[in-house]
Amino acid sequence: MPQLNSALTRLKPSAISDVFDRAAQLRANGQKLFDFSVGEPDFDTPAAICEAGIKAINDGKTRYTAVDGTPELKQAIAAKFRRDNGLDFALDQIVVASGAKPLLAVAIQAVAGPGDEVILPTPCWTSHVGMIDLCGAEAKLVECGMDSGFKITPNQLRAVLTAKTRLLLLCSPSNPTGAVYSADELAALGKVLADFPGVWVLSDDLYEHIVFAPNIFATLAEVAPELRDRILTVNGVSKSYAMTGWRIGYAAGPTQWVNAIRKVFSQSNGGPCSISQAASVEALNGPQDFLETWRATYQRRRDLAVSILAQAPGLELATPEGAFYIFPNCAKLLGKETPQGRKIETSSDFCTLLLEQHNVVTVPGAGFFCDPYFRISIATSEDVIQDGCQRIVDAINTLRTAHCVKN
Incomplete structure (x- = not known):
């Protein structure tokens, strides 16, 4: 049997791809998701830029x-x-x-x-x-x-x-x-x-x-x-x-x-x-003026998300200085249990809870070589941020201290 390049064994499966795959399955089943996983702007490409591309086509x-x-x-x-x-x-x-x-x-x-x-x-x-x-x-x-x-x-x-x-x-x-x-x-x-x-x-x-x-x-x-x-x-x-x-x-x-x-x-x-x-x-x-308009929109979204997430007990976060991500620390949630009795041991466990029980898509910190954190993208509407971040707070409020089994 021919062999593949051995360098490929150095590559690890992407935690981000796993999240995308799970979210796609839920969407296919008709679930409405509050998606904070996508790392791309939700704005349309400005019209003048699109027109320049069209002109290039028309000009051969x-x-x-x-x-x-x-x-x-x-x-x-x-x-x-x-x-x-x-x-x-x-x-x-x-x-x-x-x-x-x-x-x-x-x-x-x-x-x-x-x-x-x-x-x-x-x-x-x-x-x-x-x-x-x-x-x-x-x-x-x-x-x-x-x-x-x-x-x-x-x-x-x-x-x-x-x-x-x-x-x-x-x-x-x-x-x-x-x-x-x-x-x-x-x-x-x-x-x-x-x-x-x-x-x-x-x-x-x-x-x-x-x-x-x-x-x-x-x-x-x-x-x-x-x-x-x-x-x-x-x-x-x-x-x-x-x-x-x-x-x-x-x-x-x-x-x-x-x-x-x-x-x-x-x-x-x-x-x-x-x-x-x-x-x-x-x-x-x-023209570059729209860049400031978009930046102000992202900043408003950031402030909204941070204000809601700050109400979550045990969640720690730093206010981001740029980009369109928030990276909270969920270390104080580890060891707690979901209402179904599932223990939260990693950020991946917490992100799975958010996705499967609350329809919120986030990315675990393991995907960025840092646990126990998770990533939220604010490149989405304020309505999604409002409802989705509140769902994260609600999910955390349902967690309870794990029961200890005594001999």
Whole structure:
């Protein structure tokens, strides 16, 4: 019998996929669900962006493009970095792909391999770990709890950097916690990294435009210019512009690193969709005023969800600073029993209770390498947030102290 690639044995089943599968079964059975699992905006792509895509079709822009993106889109990306981040990149320092996910995966593959370590603060997006596993490197997970705002500290970073370290991966605003690194916090990490010149840095900035006042977005290449020759900044149009299905991500950074990504793509990927690239030019160059409207909507939803969840006895949560997630700690609920006598031992048990007994879809913290937490997405209507979060509170109020059996 032919064998599969042994690297696949390093991949773990996704807890997020399991939640999606269970929720799909309940929907198929006619259940109404309060879904807090989906990590994508619920807004429609703005009309002007859609019209740019339609115009591209009508103008016949339906052929192959360069494997790393059209010159027009690269120019728009360069302008975006200058406008929003004070960063100047030549066009050959920019690469476009069919989504940020393959960019992140290939960027890691380009600098890390067997025997190397990649530092990854947790909680983290589950695919970050899978990407590291597939290239044969070791994910060095650094636990960053609620007490540190779910952020790695300079002391933690210095303690885990070794001769084997090839890459630090930072995500801000964070999926799943909503944590946002301030400029000062990033600068402090940059001072540590300055002492380790052999370490690359990958900055995942996908939620850049979803940052709640008084927090202000900053990115490492912006605040630590002395490190720019080893920082790759990855972004995209999916989260900020409600373009998840258009599949356009982009990255900018050192020519050596970008050329390595381009080299891999030349053998493994076709160019990104020409229509999506034309629409993305409009997204980046066109009016940006709706971004503030959407941000304010997310902040209002966050405040509503936090105000309701704060009424749940035993549930601890930090108010997220950005993105559209809340990441409560349910440790004080462990050991309790449901009215049916089922004991809650993990966040997965609690999320199962919410789904099967209260029709609320959440994602257990194990999916983000952090237990006992769970993730709630607020990328949904205020009505769903109001009713769904109240159901979570009600579910917690039904839990009772487990009975002890005495001999």
